[in-house]
Every structure is written in structure tokens, then in C-alpha cells.
Amino acid sequence: MKFRFQRASLPACLAAAAFALLATGCAAPGSGNANITASENNVAKVSNVGFLSDPGKLRAQPANGGFLCWRQAGVDWRVYDKVMIERIKVYVTPASDQSPIDPSDLKALIDYFHSALVKNLSPTVKIVDAPGPGVLRVRLALTSLVPTNQLASLAGTAVPYGFVAEMGSGAATGRPPGSTPYLGKTGLEAQFRDGATGNVLAECADTQIGLKYAADLKGDATTAAEAWMNGYVSSFTAWSYAQDAFNKWSAAFARRLAELKTQSPQ
Numbered sequence: 001m002k003f004r005f006q007r008a009s010l011p012a013c014l015a016a017a018a019f020a021l022l023a024t025g026c027a028a029p030g031s032g033n034a035n036i037t038a039s040e041n042n043v044a045k046v047s048n049v050g051f052l053s054d055p056g057k058l059r060a061q062p063a064n065g066g067f068l069c070w071r072q073a074g075v076d077w078r079v080y081d082k083v084m085i086e087r088i089k090v091y092v093t094p095a096s097d098q099s100p101i102d103p104s105d106l107k108a109l110i111d112y113f114h115s116a117l118v119k120n121l122s123p124t125v126k127i128v129d130a131p132g133p134g135v136l137r138v139r140l141a142l143t144s145l146v147p148t149n150q151l152a153s154l155a156g157t158a159v160p161y162g163f164v165a166e167m168g169s170g171a172a173t174g175r176p177p178g179s180t181p182y183l184g185k186t187g188l189e190a191q192f193r194d195g196a197t198g199n200v201l202a203e204c205a206d207t208q209i210g211l212k213y214a215a216d217l218k219g220d221a222t223t224a225a226e227a228w229m230n231g232y233v234s235s236f237t238a239w240s241y242a243q244d245a246f247n248k249w250s251a252a253f254a255r256r257l258a259e260l261k262t263q264s265p266q
Contacts, residue, residue: 036234037208037244038176039066040185046205049091051141051189053200067252071192071202077260080136082126084195085117089141101147109239113140113246120254124261135195136257144187144207147238176209183210184241188249208248210234210241 046055046068057070088110092101117138118127131137187207193200234240 035244035248036211036230037185037241037248038211040176040207040209041066041068041205046187046189046207049141049143049189051089051091051139051143052191052203052205054203055189055205058203058205067204067206069202069204072200074265075201076265077257077263079134080125080195080257080261082128082132082135082195083121083257084128084131084135084137085114086137086139088113089139090145091141091143092145101145105147105239109142109145109242109246112243113142113250116246116250117253120250121257124254124258131195131198133196136201137193137195137198138253139191139193141189142186143189144185145242146185148184148210148235148241176211183235184239185209186242186245188245190249190253206249208241208245 041060046052046058048055052058054070058068059070061067061069090106090110121127125136128135185208188205190204191200192202234244
């Protein structure tokens, strides 16, 4: 997959990263891994595009990565040994300051997400292309898809010590710490149906927003530097944050399905 993007000067990035590792009082705590996005979940922020059957049922699931979800009681998830991933839909939220999104970029993003899902699910279930008994139909919709404004990111970086203000700007505006208004984000709405009856078994929603300054400075310096650099360098690419969100979601879906398949109906 090829996207058109720009990268900042690596020496400049390294210098800024080194300074950030020393400025522990200004850095935002992160997850301690190399992820470059953070969840911005709120039921009120779920895009009402008509994809979900009952978004009013969504509730935050702290033990499940903070996703907003609901699921039917009494479902025996153990019977689902096959998964059908339906064609992923995209709802682009119009904005006055947003440039048009290249259709080829959208196709590449969808292909990337589908591949990530297949990679994560394949070890535990069979991926099929038709519904039927024992098949879990997975319907997905991307919402609030916003690429990074690369020029704004570069301009913000050019301001001397501007990154100190940027590091705290997210929290000051109600967004995740380490984020800034011009960074990319993407939302997801997911629906899971029985492959034989078509009944809705569960629905989820999530929003991932880009982090330019993400590092866990409580951990070791190498891990913190890696996490910080991944977010910083990716802030100069158009779709890195979307790709990171797709990786998170794919891994989370596979993990949760594997957990449910070990449990008796509740």
C-alpha cells in the first residue's frame, strides 16, 4: 500500500525526542507501547449514520479496551468457528476545512483494514465469504475519517518550543493528551450478526485520534523514546493514525472473540 506523505527531518525529530525525554513534567502519559492513537470514546460522539441498529444501547467497556458496546444475552459464541467479513463501508464526515480524500487512498485503507482483520482472526477461526450456520457476520463502517493536515503539523513544529504547548493542548481542549486539532482520526462502528438467522448479536463503536506526543516516561527510556518517536514522525504522514487504529481494532476483535468462545452463554 502506498500513500503520499512527507516526513520531517530525522535529526530534528531525534533532537526534539531527546528533549522531551528530559521534560518529564510536560510529557503526556501514554500506554507504554508503540501505539500512536488514543481512544476518544463518548456515546454522544458516535456518528449517527444509520449503520447500527440500536446505538442507544452502547455502553463503555473499560475491561474491553474502552470500546462502546452492547451484546445480546444468552448467545453461545462457541458455535462461531467461521467469520465472514462483509465489505467495509466508509462514511466521510464533511468539514469546511477538510481537503477531498483521494478514492485510491480510501481503497488502500479498506484493503489494509481487511488484511489486518484476516491476519488477527485466522489463527482461531476460518475466514469465509458466505453466511451460514456457525458463521459470524462482521459488518464494519469507518466514520469520522480525517487525514492528518501535514502542513499544519509542519508549521506547528517550526515554532521554537512550540511542541511544549502542543503536548498539553489535547487535555486543555478535552481531547486526549498529546493530540492536536490537525492530527488524523477515525471512528468505527461494528455490527455482529448470526450467519444463519441474520439476528444482531452485538454492536460496538470506537474513535481513535492521533497522538503526536505519546510516550510513557515512567518506563524505560528506550521504550519511551520509541513510542514518542512513532507518534512524532507519524504526525507528518496522512494516514498513519488510521492504520494504527485498524491494527488496534483487529487485534481487539480477535482477542475478544477468542475470550467469548471459551465462555458458556450468559
